[in-house]
Amino acid sequence: MTLLLAGGSFLSFNTGFAIWILISMVVFLFVMTKYAVPPIMKSLAEREQNIKESLESAEQAIAKAEKISEDNKKALREAEVKAQQIRKEALDEAELLRTERINKAKEDAAHIIEQAKASIEQEKKQALMELRSEVAKLAVRSASIIIDSELDVEKNNKLVDNFLSDLPKN
């Protein structure tokens, strides 16, 4: 069937030719729709999804890393503050301890000095006593030597003792 001009002209609509084209188009379209295009569409969609997800997860990771670094900084600051505090406390404590020690040492020293003084006093007293008895003995002996054995030892001792007790204590 020709529409406008008898065969061969470009303005004709050729039914047989149209049937061919329709059949070929149906075949081509079937092949394209069924086999060729879907894997491409799917791959592209998958890739786009992948890229989208990757970008999103990267953003999340960055946010997370930023948060972590922020946390770290905060922790560091806190640690520094705490360290400062601890140092200060330690210093204070050390100061306290030192003064305490010094005081104690001073006390101890005073105590020792006191004891030493007391023992010196004691020694001195004893020494005096010993000295006194020694002196008495010496005096008696010397007196006995001098005056000889006629003299009554007992009376003499009493005499010396009296003399000695009259002596000043120191």
Next chain:
Amino acid sequence: MIQSLRRVFLTLLFLSISTPNIFAFEAGEGGEEEPVIDIVGTVADHDYFKAFGAKIYLPRIYYWEDAAGETHLDFYTSVKSAEASEEFTHSEEGVTVPADGGHIIVDMSLTSHLLYFWFGLGGAVFITFLAASRYRKGVGRDVEPKGALQNLFEVLFIFVRDEIAKENIDDHKYARFVPYLFTVFMGISFMNLFGLLPWAATATADLTVTGTLAVITFVITQFSGTKDYWGHIFWFPGVPGWVRIILTPVEILGMFTKPFALAIRLFANMLSGKIMIIAILGLVFIFADAFGTAAGLGVGVFSVSLTAALYALKAFVALVQAYIFTLLSAVFIGMAAEDHEHGEEGYYTEHVE
């Protein structure tokens, strides 16, 4: 709508003016002597395939009715063998007809345009398969696309998918139409570009090809039409009853004018480009014939430089027309497949205003 009506009108105008001229040209030149250059013969469909200077005659398939009213389906390897078989003869109008009366009902013969149609669409399918095999292997899916060809393919594919399909068809529906749109886009591009080869035929410069493609778009459009689409055609919402008497025929007409414009636009554009180039180059031979070789050479300088410029333009037009055909197909499908998600009230105000 108005635009497509105007296009139809212009096309009809073009046809009414150009057809008698072509007739006159053919009758005037062909009747008396052999024409210097046969424009119509060059752009018309042929029963042979020409490549590198050789003519390969294509098989003829006739479904015909003889004088007795019996129908036959016959197959011949070429026109010559058909005419040699004594069943057919060469008529005076230059057409092959049954020898003893009767007529050919359907001429299913292979023609040069059909071959180029197959080359074009086949090329589109071939490269799509090539690309698909790469995507199946994971190139382009798990890793980036590799190589110029795949990247080029992807540019075209994503262009059709995003700029043509997604742009005009609802988001949850567009994926279904991408194979058709891509096939048509690549097929028409290939056919148009094949037409630029000097020895080749432009399959898209044939009304049968563009018409059939438009019919396919038409069928797809109607089959993807929503309730809303049909409602707008047969029972236009928000207008007084009597207006529908005018509107309904106009809307029904509009269903057909859209694909008609689609077919004519592509056909006319491709044909005009081809005719223009043949005519301008033909000047060389006409001048050489009329005024001698020197005149022919002189015109040749002008003709060839103009043709070179026109070729660049035609290469551009080839892609633009493929794009326009595909884009308008997508627009028509998108209009039919569109879901109107609006309440009745907003719907009325929107449509009455």
